Amino acid sequence: MNLLLENKINSELCNIFQKLELDDKFAFVKVSDRADLSDFQCNGALALAKIMHKNPREIGTAIAAELEKCDFCESISVDGPGFINIKLKNDFIAQNTDAMADDARLGCGITENPHKVILDYGGPNVAKTMHVGHLRSGVIGESVSRIERFVGNDVTCDVHLGDWGTPMGMILSEIILQDGNLDKVSSYDIAQITEFYKQANIRCKEDDNARENARRITAKLQGGDEQYRRAWEHLRNESIKAIKANYEQLDVNFDLWWGESDAHEACGEIVKIAQAKGISEVDAGAQIIRLAESNKPKPPVIIVKSDGAFGYQLTDIATIKLRADDLHADEIVYFTDNRQSLHFEQIFEVVQKLGIAPDVKLQHIMFGTVNGADGKPFKTRDGGVMDLETLIEMSKDKVRQSLPKPDEVEGYGADEINKLTQQIAVAAIKFQDLKNTIASGYVFELDDFAKFEGKTGPYIQYAVARINSVLRKADANGLQTGKIILEAPEERALALKLAQVHNVVMRAHTDKEPSIIAEYTHSLAQVFSTFYNACPMMSAATPELAFSRLKLAKLTRDILKLMLYLLGIEAPEIMLKAENK
């Protein structure tokens, strides 16, 4: 089942190219850049002309002549230097749209080679408050996980908690310093724990002894010291509770809550493998693995530090082994900001040297940092980073102002209003992030996260809510949906936009790029809004036209909802509005 208009044209073009003895790798169309001239364009004649040293218009004309014989084209022309412009018959588009509406997957296909993919995103740390810097990784990871599942892959998401490094020793030693021992640890809540960590951080920056002490305790913790281990478990559990609460708000989900600590045993194995293979060596008391010389500065990877503690890079390497052996990963994808690119280059190279995951595709998707107005990684005015909780609350406050008070609208009590507030606020935050391409960083404008007009999550939710409303009313009036008829230009434009959905999802999947879906979803909502304003549904001229338009609207609604789902955004049934204004 392939409901993509482009593919039907492409296969026809392929036949024609072969018949004309042209290289069929150029036999494809794209959505036209000139909507005034065509629906689709093929630039193959231009590319071929260069290779064959022939006149592009001649080649184009020959292709166009063959294409004329197909039954789905309304008009074909060769324009400019040799663009082939193709305009489709309305019936053909309408038929395709009907088929999409009948399809359980709304015209979207699945991947050709389904496999097991592990997604590593989030990466929160024990005892650290989650801040806006954690937003991107979680939001992008969640969306990619939904896209990957939707196209048919077997997906496992791992939060990969930072729970095993020197910070653990830092906070334990800080508590001992202040309390004299660890007796009170089990009573501390997350607020107290993060406060200890903050103080430990400051102390270790200034005081060499404190740092040394922290390192010593880290090594003992990792060595299995009972007392430290018990205290650490409490810190870890409390942190996980707080982190889960944060992620739950954002609807960011994980299958596994593994941490660096879970790789501890495997770390020991890796050290042995490295020694046995003669890859590691001792340097200044530490065990290191040297990497191939290149024009880049590639420092060696320290697997065991001179104090006996495992380096953090080793835990990442060991985790890859676990994921390959126990989870049978075919592909592992990391989502972190670009500051870690060298780190991943290093560990991927080490993994290859060790031969511990030979058939696993390792990928680091790096994204730009969330920046402030000064272009540097975002900080609040007082120099701190804004925590995630505050950001979400600010957006919710703004949403609340635009909603009625509880019980002002029948059936909408405090619970319902709160849920709606949550859905809209989270949509605003997530879409604000996901509409940006992953690779480029973006400037964090606080105001934008509470903006609901224009290219925003709520704009799309609003489009869905309006369609829901029309469909409810149509249903109440006994109106059905029926065969799609395309007459008005707005109907035609909407149908053509809908037909792109498969390609959009596949591109987002192969590029691991949710912004492709975000971009499409916004433009689909736009095209729909234009249709909505120009083409009345319930009061259409004939019942057939009304049925057709209702069906277009329903399909649009379903696709918008699916796209929002793939972005990790909910679509409320109704968008309420406050009375004033």
Next chain:
RNA sequence: GCGCUCUUAGCUCAGCAGGAUAGAGCAACAGCCUUCUAAGCUGUGGGUCGGGCGUUCGAAUCGCCCAGAGCGCGCCA
């Protein structure tokens, strides 16, 4: 010093396996609610695509050079 990522409208960003008139959103201005939710729609203005050179019939897109920004470079994670 070396490397990575980047520089497109007043602002925030798309576009980049080379192609026709470089697109959105915000902001500005002018219109549209007795008809399906105005969180909407329609229209207007706004650009030497950081600069230069090169490859090409054709460059925002590819290559080289320069300038500017951010980040990274063995015992923090």
